Every structure is written in C-alpha cells, then in structure tokens.
Amino acid sequence: MTAEATLDTSQHVPRHQADAQWWRQAAVYQIYPRSFADSDGNGIGDLQGVVTRVPYLKALGIDAVWLSPFYPSALADGGYDVDDYCDVDPKIGTLEDFDAMAAALKSAGIKLIVDIVPNHTSDQHEWFKEALASPKGSPARDRYIFRDGLGPDGAQPPSDWTSTFGGPAWEPVGDGQWYHHFFATEQPDLNWRNPEVREGFLNILRFWSDRGVDGFRVDVAHGLSKDLPEDLPSQAELNAIPIDGNHPMWDRDDVHEIYAEWRQVFNEYEPPRIAVAEAWVASDRRPAYASPEGLGQAFNFDLLNARFDAGQFEEIVKFNLDLAAKSGSSSTWVLSNHDVVRHASRYGLPPEPSQQDGGKALRAVDTDSDEKTGTFWLLNRGQEPQLQAEQGLRRARAATLFELALPGSAYLYQGEELGLHEVADIEDEHRQDPLFFRSPGERMGRDGCRVPLPWSSEGESLGFGGAAHIPQPEWFAEYSVEQQETDPASTLSLYRRALALRGRLQTEEHLEWLETGDPQVLAFRRPNGWTNVTNFGEQPVELPESLRGEVLISSAERNGEELPGETTVWLKI
Incomplete structure (x- = not known):
C-alpha cells in the first residue's frame, strides 16, 4: 500500500470547531447502542460502553456520532417504540451516563446527533x-x-x-x-394536528439540546402530518392516491409547518442545532426537507439502492448534487445503516433490481466464504444465489472510498469499517425484528445487520461484553477490531487512512468530472488536486496519462499504473 502524500491543506478549517456549517461535509458514524459495546456484562450495549470506545471513534477519524434510540423502550421495534423521550433506558444507562458520554465525545472533538422518533410513541408512553x-x-x-x-x-x-x-x-x-399504527401494534401514530403534541416535541428538542446534543436524525420525517377523510379509502384506493403534497398519510406539504417550528428551536442555540430527515419521498420533494427554513438536511438513499455500477453511480451523484444545490443544503451519502443489508453482502450478489421496498422485503441466500458457511439476506425476492463474499467486500471497499471522496456528508454504519457481512443464520428464538414475527417468518427482518460488534478475536462475545443479545457467528472473530488494528491492509486500516485524508482534503463543495475513456471507470477531481478514480469493472485497466499521479490511498493493492478491477484510488494530480 502506497504511503500518504504530503498535501497543502493549510486553508482548511477543521470541522470540529464551533462552526454552524460543520455538518455540511461531516463523516457521521451511526451507533446502534444495544449492539455497540456492553460495559456491565448484561449482553446489551450501553452508554458507558460507548464511553469506553471513544478512543476508537477518535482514531477512526469521524466528525460526529449518530446515536440510534437509547430511550426507555419495550423493544417492540429495536428502540423505535419510545416510552419516554426525556430519559434513558435503564438497561443501557442513565441521564448521568448520557451526559458522561456526551462530554467524552466532545472532549474528543466529536459531535453528537441523536435519533428522534416523532411519528409514533410506544404503547407504554x-x-x-x-x-x-x-x-x-x-x-x-x-x-x-x-x-x-x-x-x-x-x-x-x-x-x-x-x-x-x-x-x-x-x-x-x-x-x-x-x-x-403504521408500524408495529406497539407503535400508535401521533396526531400532529394536536397543539399539545407539537408543543411537547418542541420541549423534547430543547431538553436534549440543553444537554449538549448537536443535532437530530428525524425518523419517518415524511409521515407526521396526516389528514384522514371521514370516509376512509380502501388500501387499494389509498395506494392509488398521488403522493404530491396532498396525500392523506405521506409527504404532505403542511408537514413543513412543523419543521419550521423546529427550526426556530434549533436557532435558539449557538451554533444552531442541525437535523437530517429520514424521508422516503420522490426526489423532487426532498429539497423541502433539507431547506434552511426546515430541517436543513435530508438523507439521500440513492447509492444505498444502487448496484455496483458505474452508470448508476455517476447518474446518482450528478442528480443529487444538483438537488442539494436547489435546497441550499449539502448532499448525504449512505451505503449501509441499521435498516438494510450491509453493503459488503449486497455487492457480493448477482445484479438485481435495487428498489428495496422500504427495507422490508428480504429473502435468503447462501454463502461460502473461507470455508465457513452462513446465510445472508438480500432485499429482493427470488432464487437463492451464492454470495461472493470476497468480491462483495472488494466492491464495498471501493464504493466506500468513492463515497468518502464526494462533496457532502457521509453517514457510516457501525461495523462497516470492519468489512462485516450480513448475519442471517440467526436462530428464530434470538430474532427481535417485528418484520420477522408479523410475516410470520417469511421476511427475515433486519437483525442481521444489528448483531453486536466483534472487538476481539476470542471470548464469549468477542469483546462486546456479556452474552450478546443477538449471538455472533464464529466467523465474526476474523473481522474483529483486534484482528484488524495491526494489519495495514485491513478494512479498518483503510477507513482510518481514508477518513484522516478526507478530514484534511474536504474544503469546497465542488466536483469536476474527468474523462476516462472507459464507461466502467469514473473519475472526478476535488479541490487541492485530489482526484478519485474508480474501476467498476472486474478487469484491470491502464489509466491514461491524465489520470496518473501520486497515490494517496487505494482500496486494493495496485500493480504499476494499472487500476485493478473493482478498485478505487485517490490520487494527487
């Protein structure tokens, strides 16, 4: 692996400073707290566990943590059924533990974004x-x-x-x-036409902002406003109604009146609190959620839905950079999260339609990797092909470098920096996702991407803590932090080097596409002469003279001027 080059980044202002625009190009790491680190040995990750791993997060080079729900919950839906929005689940800590975690992250220069779940409460609220x-x-x-x-x-x-x-x-x-209840029975939908509901959530936003939270990830942001007619349509009739701002249930224009009120609260703080919308809406509807008068940013899930394909990636990037310009926001890039199959597994499966049905339609496939057989889950129905795990990881590493080179913010999911694959060979008694139980059993759900992380190569739960609430497979040991930390070719080392480079190189939100002469090779230039080149094909290609320079980082080992198949390289040109 070629060593990093010395770059002139003296004009770069670190995003860790108290800058109201820190989020625009941040690298944000999602922590699913119950599966991150367990400090008390009860088999459930907790906030003190996060504190113990702050040095790891700092070494990784992220700008912010997005903390998935940590509130009191009966876990009917992984914590997204909230009993009390102003407290911490006693199984994973206390408010004092939250404050200690927030302080530890702040001391490490890491911002804190927390999940807020406003579409519904728990039935225990x-x-x-x-x-x-x-x-x-x-x-x-x-x-x-x-x-x-x-x-x-x-x-x-x-x-x-x-x-x-x-x-x-x-x-x-x-x-x-x-x-x-649009989701589980235990998740009754709130009536956002009720002033008490609206005022209650403004107080919740202030409660966490006062405790030092820097921002919020807004769950089901497009679903809050509802206007149900007296005579309800049938499901078929409801499905036929255009989602154009006047649908009874989804993406109504008046939802933005709610977020205008939220923005007033965010602006009470210095710097203003930020928010990012989880809004599964038509692309032309997304800018309204990301506007400065509203939440300020909205998730772009298009790369998450795409195959490992040069044409799709190029089209998605061009479209979403234009879309971000319309809202005045920056784009967001996502390859994995807590609701979808890990991208190291998705990319190891034959090309299929990528529309993922909201993350709800799953099917089984078999895999044979390093003589260890497991089962993985893909987001489409059909025949069960063999997972090519090695190819999936190679593509995932290349896609990650591509993602991190783009202008905008990158949202990373815990464990992707280890190259983890999806876990699907989970016994029924250990499954937790309501998708599995309400099918029943036909849709295997999202537990496979929520298995506790492997910190070490040995022990009952591979360094996670007590007996993990979702058992880890034996092959997780090969992907552990301990196994990868001293290996310069590991996926963890790749992420650390890439994020360190990115933190110094990300300046202006600008991208210039470059001609490669090959439809399977994409190249673009960022400021400081930083150039990304990705070969989406399986065969190596010789780069033209115009795309040769000093190698900053490569997702795979290179041989001379050839760029291997399914590989991304950053160059200084």
Missing part, C-alpha cells in the same frame, strides 16, 4: 396509557389517531389498511374505537 384510560372524544385520545370501528358495535376496523410490518394497521381498544 404515558400519553397513550392516558388515552386508553380516557373516553371517546377526550383530549387524551386526540393526541393519537383514533377512529370508530365499522359495524353496529364497532367490531370491524375503520378500513382495511395494512401495517408496513404486516397485518392490519388498526388495533381495537375494546370500546368500539381503534387506533392507527
């Missing part, structure tokens, strides 16, 4: 308990979406709508009324 104990038409029930059932005694649901996790989207409460 005090508001919902009060709603069940209150009569029809009461203010307590008005915080949620209640409807009378059909039939003389209300025994039939108000409509035939289905939940995204399977089964009906309406649940009876025993008095002729039903409540709506």
